[in-house]
Amino acid sequence: MKPSASNTDKIHSNPISPVISQVHVDDLGISSILSNKHVTLNIDHEVDKDEALILAMGYKQEFKREFSLWSVFAVSFSVLGLLPSIAACFDYQQLVIGMSPIPWIIAVIFVTSVALSLAEVASAFPVASGTPYAVSRLAPPKYQSFLTWITCWSNWMCQITASPSVNYSGACMMLALRSYNDPSYTPTNGEIYALTLGIQIVHGIISSLPTGWLAKFNSAGTTCNILFLFIVFVMILAGNNRQELNPDIEGLTKFNVNAISWSLYNQTEWPTGIAMLMSFLGVIWAMSGYDSPFHLSEECSNAAVAAPKAIVLTSTVGGLIGFLFMIAIAYTVVDIDLIAQDPQGLGQPFVTYLAQIMNGKLVIAATALTIISSFFMGCSCMLAASRVTFAYSRDGMFPGSRWWKQVLPLTQTPVNAVWINLFLGQLFLLLMFAGDVAIGAIFSVGGIAGFVSFTMPTLLKITYARDKFVPGPWSLGKWSSPIGFVSVAFVAVMIPILCFPYVRGADLNPEEMNWTALVFFGPLLLATIWFVVDAHKWYVGPKSNLDEYIEYSDQDELEGIDGKVEHVTSNEKS
Template structure:
């Protein structure tokens, strides 16, 4: 039977069966294009555009990202050594055991999360990703408001990720300044000023052409690899020369300390797991590049799982070296005038000049991290605005045709991040909520479509190129689901069991307030205009077979399932 006959012979569907029917049709169209894949780069890109059309969207952005560059954007955002520099103080709250074993244990579960996300990304490769999947798998009565909630949550979480990365960058820049001028007193307004300046520079960089930003990911990979190699060589040599000896294995792998009033077990979980959870995060950035990636059903899973795996293994050894080379007095690291424990470790091991040089290199890596996450944020914001999910969507969703870049979405994302970053002025306790803000929002956005895929009877999952199979896929996905739910709960706990102004977890206030305001905005206004993912295809964008199928679906939708597709 020809592929055309297959489509024409599809059974009639009712309005309540429309999403499963769309899944079957998407699968047929995808397999048809795979079988008839044209040879050459242009043919591959045309096939990717046709698969995107089967999901209801026209190709507006250029597919400049190779598999390596898709990997690069996630790996760049993780930015191992710069990220560890920003989060090492959290892990040290549970001592070397928290730093080393917390990282190792977390990495196992992050691989499971990456596998679950990769299966979804391979099945439905679109920049909207999480909110699109949530709409696709949710029950009919929940589709629209749930996809809106996930779209807002994911957008704010990614903005929180940019804030936390750039806040760490500001701290590292000021640590370099303190190392050079020991009489410098670092203040909260000073931190925000540096933070804002870095956001503006990252915005200018990311507004350049799509092709340039894609090449930037390769540069970021090289910078991060160079930093890691230099770290593995210079820090142990410096420790041997300046300190004289290393900490032994019993200290590195077995010394647990508790600098909180929580019980030891909970202290390990809350502070030992968080550095890896935050560092090896934002791998959904690969998903948001689906409409700029070549062969996204394959490239995105490789980018997600590859970046998690590399950062898990290499980060584990970085943490071992840190614990081997640092002075065992952890309280002294917390009280360092540099404000950065890793900067103090470099100062002890390498001396002042080399410590300044090393921290300066780390700031370069951290700056590129921020630029990469801004790219991912802008694509999520652009995709959500394309479906009219944001205020001023008609303005934000416009793509600069000359540069093939959503410049307005980039600027909008930067403005939101600058507003959230005002927490830097409030103080370090509120500013530290930036780290949990991104984790809590991202994990909620990640886990929702995973749960819907398995618990909603009408959810029709059609495997893409990446799929573990009917046995291992549910096993791995449920492991990742339970871990994500645990992390969501853990992110809401305060740093101390005696809650005061200085120990309160402001993540609950930030996320809770944002969710309440967003849903009030939806129910009182936006529900009149937002109906979930909608097609922006014109008849000329479709091949005849796809057009015939979508016209048939429009006839079904016009009977009351959803607003008709504008095709």
């Protein structure tokens, strides 16, 4: 093949390597940063279908593809961490609207619609950067850079707050268990912070391991999470001894009657409908993590199919299991008001709930299993976040991107991205010294930031790009637009709701304010100012790192086998 005139300078300035494979981007039928430019990629080694796809998307294959559908689902389900998530979110659901499972099932329906739309996008753009890459392909050219920039920062904030919030909750449960065994002990914020830091460091070490090891670790973690969730579920129902533990409550039966179990108990100063929407935070945070397969696409075989399937499996299976778990809680909880008062000073409503219905040894066992599940969940969160930081650094988004995008040759993983995330996560955790309401903001931020990122490509897909979106092999078909509209509408309602304080009027003060608006929209405002003042001059969205492979040709010069990948020898290269 004769080199084109446009590449003459490259050929004279770079060593000539034998071409083993050619990928003709436009023949793959995808929308990427290289498509519709008549690009041929001359590769010096044989490429398979997975590598051809990521090359056509504009990136080198830098990770080993050692995640299967099960492995990716394992990471995603571990990030979901239903048992520790439900435990951590007791404050945001049961202590807002009562014990009823109704808010959970309603919220899950809408969350699943968001997940389905996200899965369709993941199939069309299976790259580690996730939704920002999709936005860059779907947005109007005039606003492409800005919308991609905002989506990146929003998704990144979702990712880097996930691990510290999970590990903060896990540390609190550990110390609550000590308080349960030693009523004279009350943990300090300094002790909680130090314990959380220790857990974060262990997770940082694990997340720096080779991909194959991580796949096995997360598979084991998911197996434990599912098993422990089932065990605690059985313990709640079979170990329920609430009649003997609460002799002062007259007429208490082994299980609550339907009228009590499914009733709403508004504990806010807002109308019941608003309170129910506010309680969705618990469901949203507990169900977050289904986007993880998107960010592991470059480490997964057959990513265009496996990643969206893992997203849908995580959302549907997690939603159903969580609903069953919520039913168990609804039929066994004794007194929501007493849990809120925390008479034993445990600081963890879930542990206080267990103490209402179980004997001491069972409380310790159930809490211990929840803590172990929380450990696996936090590790998976850190893994997913490191891949996001790597991907965005590859596009030059952050200060110091050249450091954070590096892949350690020994492990073939982005180790620097792991540790900068850990450092930033510990900075977020300083909010705990400002009080319980302040630290609760990182839970809300995770929900809002994730929603903004997840639905931005969906919004563009059903509006501006409705005629240009090219679906991948996994598609919603005729349901794409209806489900997309439901997703966007739900997110539009929930973003302001998640910023509401739980009190209002004269009761609203700096200590009771919802810090979410400051913690999320503050950094997002700074990112916007940065873009307007400076970043618009150099940030263009996803950038290819394939310069040495790219050859631009007239379309009639492109030839390939089956229009996909062509293998040639060095002797056939002129």
